[in-house]
Amino acid sequence: MLMSTCENDKPEDRIQMMTRTEQFSKLLCELEHCREDEQMQKIEKMNEMAEEMKQSELESIFxxxxxxxxxxxxxxxxxxxxxxxxxLKRIGYNFVLKFVWNRFFETSLLIKRFEAVMIEEYKKKEGRNEKLLVDLCESYLTLSCSFLSELLVICILVLLKVASKKEETEETQKEVEMALLALNRIDMLFV
Incomplete structure (x- = not known):
């Protein structure tokens, strides 16, 4: 009696037979069941996959x-x-580069959380998590198709600070590039 090919395949082989969008969705579902270090690995894999996706694939992943x-x-x-x-900031980065307009972020509960945390972090006098605030601003601008004016001001102030960095390290240049890309998104939506 012959076994089906799938039964003989290892789980890794079955994953490779899935489309990139199916693989991406599977990894997204698995995130909640992983330790933080495993999450980081899965997120990096998802970001790599998103970079390889065509516009139509990106439009369907979220x-x-x-x-x-x-x-x-x-x-x-x-x-x-x-x-x-x-x-999400890398997904947003790919959305912008590949001209993907995904309106689902704006109708989700997640945007409300982002908005609340951005305002809360920005208003802190002490103990502000600058990296989180920058990441939230970049994600918000690259994933959104419209912006609240209060948050737009916060994002502009935060990201202009990043974009004005003079250091010439590779990491700093990537931070500056991402900040400028997110700021450019504002201009794209108001043209």
Missing amino acids: SEEQFNEIDKMIEEKKITMENACLL
Whole structure:
């Protein structure tokens, strides 16, 4: 009696037979069941996949439900806000580079969380998490198609500070590039 090919395949082989969008969705679902270090590895893999995706693939990887699922994972402390931003800012970066307009972020619960945390972080006099604030601003601008005026001001101030860095390290240049890309998104939407 012959076994089906799938039964003989290792789980890794089955994953490779899936489309990139299916693989991406599977990894997204697995995030909540991983330790933080495993999450970082999965997020890096997801970001690499997003960079390889065509415009049509990118348009299909995030729905309102998926953004809401990330919000739920943050609420239940199954993923940190920092890890969520690590994923979403790179997704937003690819959205901008490949001219993807995804309106699901704006209707999700996640955007409300981002907005609240951005305002809260920005208003802090002491103990402000600058990196988180920058990541939130970049994610917000690259994933959104419209912006609240209060948040637009915050994002501009925060990202102009990053964009004005004079250091010439590779890491700093990447930070500056991302900040400028996010700021450019504002101009694209008001043309």
